[in-house]
Amino acid sequence: MAQQITLIGGGLVGALLAQQLAGRGFKVDVFEKRPDPRIAGFVGGRSINLALAERGLHALRQAGLADDVLQRAVMMRGRMVHTRDGRSGLQRYGVDDSEVIWSVSRGALNMLLLDAAEAAGVRFHFGQSLVDVGFDAGRIRLADEAGAVREIDAPVVIGADGAGSALRAAMNGHTPLGERVEALGHAYKELEIPPASTLAAELVDRSGGHDQFALEPHALHIWPRGGYMCIALPNTEGSFTVTLFLPAHGAHPSFATLPDARAARAFFEHDFPDVLPLIPDFANDYDGHPVGTLSTLYLQQWHLGGKALLVGDAAHAIVPFHGQGMNCGFEDTVVLASLMAEAPGDTADVFAEFQRIRQPNSDAIAAMALENYVEMRDSVADPHYLAKRELGALLAERVPQHFMARYRMVTFTHLPYAYAYERGRAQDVLLEQLLRGSTRAGSVDLDAAAATLQATLPPLPDLHG
Numbered sequence: 001m002a003q004q005i006t007l008i009g010g011g012l013v014g015a016l017l018a019q020q021l022a023g024r025g026f027k028v029d030v031f032e033k034r035p036d037p038r039i040a041g042f043v044g045g046r047s048i049n050l051a052l053a054e055r056g057l058h059a060l061r062q063a064g065l066a067d068d069v070l071q072r073a074v075m076m077r078g079r080m081v082h083t084r085d086g087r088s089g090l091q092r093y094g095v096d097d098s099e100v101i102w103s104v105s106r107g108a109l110n111m112l113l114l115d116a117a118e119a120a121g122v123r124f125h126f127g128q129s130l131v132d133v134g135f136d137a138g139r140i141r142l143a144d145e146a147g148a149v150r151e152i153d154a155p156v157v158i159g160a161d162g163a164g165s166a167l168r169a170a171m172n173g174h175t176p177l178g179e180r181v182e183a184l185g186h187a188y189k190e191l192e193i194p195p196a197s198t199l200a201a202e203l204v205d206r207s208g209g210h211d212q213f214a215l216e217p218h219a220l221h222i223w224p225r226g227g228y229m230c231i232a233l234p235n236t237e238g239s240f241t242v243t244l245f246l247p248a249h250g251a252h253p254s255f256a257t258l259p260d261a262r263a264a265r266a267f268f269e270h271d272f273p274d275v276l277p278l279i280p281d282f283a284n285d286y287d288g289h290p291v292g293t294l295s296t297l298y299l300q301q302w303h304l305g306g307k308a309l310l311v312g313d314a315a316h317a318i319v320p321f322h323g324q325g326m327n328c329g330f331e332d333t334v335v336l337a338s339l340m341a342e343a344p345g346d347t348a349d350v351f352a353e354f355q356r357i358r359q360p361n362s363d364a365i366a367a368m369a370l371e372n373y374v375e376m377r378d379s380v381a382d383p384h385y386l387a388k389r390e391l392g393a394l395l396a397e398r399v400p401q402h403f404m405a406r407y408r409m410v411t412f413t414h415l416p417y418a419y420a421y422e423r424g425r426a427q428d429v430l431l432e433q434l435l436r437g438s439t440r441a442g443s444v445d446l447d448a449a450a451a452t453l454q455a456t457l458p459p460l461p462d463l464h465g
């Protein structure tokens with residue numbers, strides 16, 4: 001008889017994992033707190049987008065869903081950096097258009113994944129919230145939207161219930177998981193740039209011939225301001241979702257000193273004068289949208305024997321600055337589904353092996369995501385940083401088996417995150433030595449640099465390995 005798996009959470013990771021497990025012969029039930037978004041309309045209603053990169057795309061390819069998703073995605077070739085003087089320039093993410101990231105709608109992606117999982121035989125139970133677990137008896141308690149509670153058998157439970165995981169809280173109550181939450185101290189707020197047709201003609205950038213969009217659509221926009229920043233990702237309908245990242249508390253500017261749209265408007269007039277006119281509903285957006293908090297979650301234990309396991313944000317929520325939270329969670333599903341298929345009865349061993357493989361990698365992306373905030377908000381406009389970037393690009397062209405920018409390893413390959421982190425550190429030491437504080441990549445002897453690189457670092461592993 002097919003082994004029964006109970007999944008908590010039908011978000012991005014839960015839905016994809018459910019589809020993959022059902023495809024490998026497991027009997028999968030998913031309990032999701034919210035109503036079915038395909039019926040209720042996506043909760044929140046706003047269009048919120050995410051950056052999908054190679055790791056997430058790879059998981060979607062394995063699930064046979066990549067083409068469907070890409071059809072509704074907007075290509076982003078690089079970061080468009082908007083400096084204080086009003087100028088902007090594109091820094092490509094990869095070497096060419098084969099190395100790009102994709103802006104996708106969270107709501108549309110979630111619905112597509114739910115359809116695919118259902119087609120694979122998964123049973124979804126919406127409006128069902130996990131409240132408690134009896135791990136020894138193998139039973140879970142669920143509350144419906146009216147608050148009525150029931151109990152069912154669930155000998156093997158997997159939690160894909162996000163950063164505030166109820167399963168994690170229940171596991172922690174049974175056996176402490178060694179949980180540590182590190183608040184970043186910065187927070188965010190989302191604002192919306194509507195399609196160009198709703199904006200005054202003189203505000204629209206028509207240089208690229210994209211009449212629908214108020215800004216270049218094929219880029220992730222960054223307005224770095226040192227210590228804080230705005231970003232914008234394109235949506236398919238021609239709008240952009242803008243996110244303002246600021247310290248949560250403390251001296252100006254912080255969300256504490258910008259409690260309402262009146263104060264925030266004056267701040268935007270001063271710091272983001274080119275963004276403000278593109279946000280016609282500024283006051284409603286600012287006052288109506290919540291301030292989101294940002295933190296990193298570290299756990300010592302991701303599982304309770306073979307009875308319960310955490311995946312995705314429930315196990316390893318990270319800060320957003322590398323755009324890898326979903327991508328990392330999708331990579332989790334590939335690893336877990338294949339381990340489960342290899343040893344279906346041995347959940348205790350499989351869960352332990354899953355943590356052994358994934359935890360060093362989720363620790364590494366957590367660290368790199370924190371570092372990328374500094375890079376995005378400060379360094380993208382810093383001459384020494386730009387020189388290092390340029391020298392890296394020259395070396396990658398000359399000795400591609402020996403140099404690959406860390407951002408490319410993270411975003412465009414399947415090399416383990418922990419490898420990218422370690423290799424990136426070693427490469428950075430070398431770049432610093434070669435440049436010796438100079439801001440001119442052109443002053444470095446490239447033949448000598450390539451030789452040093454080949455002598456000090458082993459070749460990169462097979463790509464996409």
Ligand code: FAD
Binds near residue numbers: 031314320
């Ligand atoms: P979630 O997507 O949070 O899903 C959890 C699900 O569990 C939800 O459906 C929830 O309703 C349900 N649930 C919660 N509690 C219970 C309960 N008690 N019982 C039953 N169900 C429950 N990542 C990227 O890779 N690229 C990006 O560009 C990016 N941008 C982001 C932008 C924003 C605004 C945010 C907030 C995150 C972004 N991320 C991005 C991170 C990404 O959203 C997460 O890493 C990803 O959604 C994690 O998926 P998950 O399924 O683990 O959790």
Ligand code: 8R5
Binds near residue numbers: 322
């Ligand atoms: N998440 C992203 C990147 C890296 C961009 C670069 C950064 C918004 C709450 Cl902040 C951020 C990236 O280095 O040039 N790729 O994808 C997504 C990001 O933020 C998302 C939209 C976000 C949580 C709010």
